[in-house]
Amino acid sequence: MPNFFTDNKDLIFQFERLDLKEVVQIAENNYEESKKYPYAPTNYEDAMENYRKVLEVVGDIAGNYIDARAGEVDTEGAHYKNGEVNYASGTVENLKQLSKADLMGMVLPRRFGGLNFPTSIYMMATEIIARADASLMNIFGLQDIGEMINKFGDESQREEFLPKFCTGEYTGAMALTEPDAGSDLQAVKLTAYQDEKGQWFLKGVKRFITNGNADVHLVLARSEPGTKDGRGLSMFVCYRDKSVVIRRIENKLGIHGSPTCELQFNDTPAWLVGKRKFGLIKYVFDLMFRARLGVSAQALGISQAAYEEALKYAKDRVQFGKSIYNIPAVTNILLDMRTTLETNRTLMYAAGTAVDIKEKLEELVEKNKAEGKNDTELNERLKSVTKFANFVTPLAKYILTESANKITYDALQIHGGTGYMKEFRVERLARDARITNIYEGTSQLQIVAAIGGVLGDILKDMFDKKEKKEYPGGLARLSEILKEIRVIFYDSLKYVVDKKDVSFQDIAAKDLVELYSYIYTGWLLLDEAEVNERKKFIANRYIIESLANARKNAENIKNELFSDILHADKILI
Incomplete structure (x- = not known):
């Protein structure tokens, strides 16, 4: 029986690397919650074990039920008649199962019937659901609405809406x-x-x-x-x-x-x-942290499903007397897909952890205000964490959703003509992926959101620290490549800044953001490669390819590729 959590070794790897000690301690009120609720964790290890068990339940439902219904849901779709909308029959059954398993209020407080889980764990559940049926994630993933009411609404609004969000009676x-x-x-x-x-x-x-x-x-x-x-x-x-x-x-x-x-x-x-x-300038912006993460997790789930389909087909399909899996050109595509998939997951849960820390520090600051306290050090830390979250969430959304489109494209390509047919699920995955880099902010808007952090070199201290570290064996060579990419980035950044041309900066922003992402993700991968032998292959392919891409990004910027924009009216006839 498939389980979309336990069968995903890389997701388990990321789960076991999560560092949520501070987040959980704040969420559980120093574990005082366990005195009110017998099912609340009594310590961090207990909490992580609870999270694991729930993710196993999500994985079971996704792998054995939601996935099996996904094709029929796609074919049937939602119905509109006489001013009312009805879900596809499979969607109705899926929501019943998720509600019965108490999974519709994962991030909401226990006093309203929720699980009080961190955002990172909720995002893992979202990824698992999206792997089975991306469209269901759009309903399951709207638990953020309850979280928004919990965070900014008054107590009467919380009591009015949150209990029925948790039971699944309300979507x-x-x-x-x-x-x-x-x-x-x-x-x-x-x-x-x-x-x-x-x-x-x-x-x-x-x-x-x-x-x-x-x-x-x-x-x-x-x-x-x-x-x-x-x-x-x-x-x-x-x-x-x-x-x-x-x-x-x-x-x-x-x-x-x-x-x-x-x-x-x-x-x-x-x-x-x-x-x-404050609707737009505070509440929508706050909502965007979780919305961007949710779509990133959706894209990651679709990517995982597409990779699985491509790998299975490549091993089963025989041409020229052998499995196409053993044809180097196909093997190379699969390696690219796998590398992208795992690097994206690394970035995803780095972003998820950042949002978790930000939101829990906000709770502490609000608690201090209510008690008439002013912790200057905590306030400054919150500002720093918020700046980082403001950068890494649009970065993750940009990278993961663009990647999902590429991975599903490659998965369909490996299937050849059969992948273009409705009988194969890969064509559905390619269609589902296409929306991810559009809604909750297009890729172009994610670049706009991330470029401020790039121009301000927001990760300078982290990069400086990593460059001083001595990595063992072959990882030392990869660390030198990351240093080289950083030099390329600074050279490109200086070129853009020195031009003092706002329009040029807007166009060059995409290349600058991508350059910065190679450095950040690369260092994350090196840390993983230190503790997992297999991850050395992932880090090696990603970092070497990033150097080639970095040179291309720099050439785009410095060789005036974008100068023809001034003549757009003459070119675009």
Whole structure:
């Protein structure tokens, strides 16, 4: 019987390398939670064992049930009829099983029926689910909505919504985008207004809303009349009652099991979440940490599934009297896929840990404020951790989602013509992967989000420390290559800065971010290679290839590849 956790040796490797001691200690209130809840962990080892057991349950459900239904879910899709949306029958069964296993409130507090797990563990569960059915992740992965209410809502809102999120009775949706406000959320027009009693109501249209048929919606709305920018936006929560009309669902390329809806809010009663005017500038930005991670985990799960399909097919398919697995050109593609898959997982859970630390330090700071305390050292550490999380989450989203498209492309290529046929699941994986580098911020927007950290050399201290370390054997050679890439990066960065051309900097940002990612990921891989012999192969291929890519990135920047943008109107006829 397949288990999508226990059969994934690299995921187990990453799980066992997680360093969540501080995160768990804060989450468990110095393990005082165990005095209230007999199933809460009594120490860190107990917590990690609990996490492992739950991930095994997720792996069992994903491997034996969700995966088996995924093809039918894709074919059937979500249904829209008479203004209502119904999930595919397989999706309904999947959600029942996940709810029965108490997996729909993984990050929510125990007092509401949740598991109180760290984000990193939740992301591992998300990866496992996405490997089985990427579209289901879009429903399972919206637990962040409950977390947003828990973090910024008041106690009455928590009591109103969170218990039924945890039981699976409620599913959620983030109603952010509109017909004229996609990536540019400052342009949101849907209005929020109050009656004479202070009750809020929502009026307007939202588009491209994942799981828009959900029971509970977080809605970004313009609460300040006369404003046109992000400072006039607030966050609201509402039920999807009769005043919320589902106008249609989109006919999409992939993730068919996840309904994407256009919604019309007709004076819908709502509650303000947090403070007015903070909807975009604080709450959406905070939500993006977890949303970016969620899509990164989804992309990673799709990548794992595509790799598994390609490897199996390559071993089974015989041409020219031998398995195509033994044809060097095919073997090389598989090696590239495996290397990318594992390096992406390393980056993924480095980002997940960063978000975990950030969020738990925020809890400590808020607790101090409530008690009238001011811990300057803690405040400064939170600022530093937040800057790093602001950098590494868009970096992970960019790298992992672009990689998922490449891995699924290569997986289909290994299948040849058969991979283009509906009978083989690899074509579904290729379709599902395509959305990952679009929603929750396109790849281009992830570059915009990450470039500030790159220009500020946010990881300078880490890189300096790594360069002083002496690595054993062949790893020493790889460390020298990383030093060489860093020289290439600084040379390219200086060239961009010295030009003092904002437009050129915008275009060169992609190459600069990629250069920086090679260095950061490379050092992470060297650390892994020190403790795992097999990881030396992964580090070797990644770092050597990164040097070649770094030289290309530098040539793009320094040889004026982008100068023709000035003549775009003449070229683009």
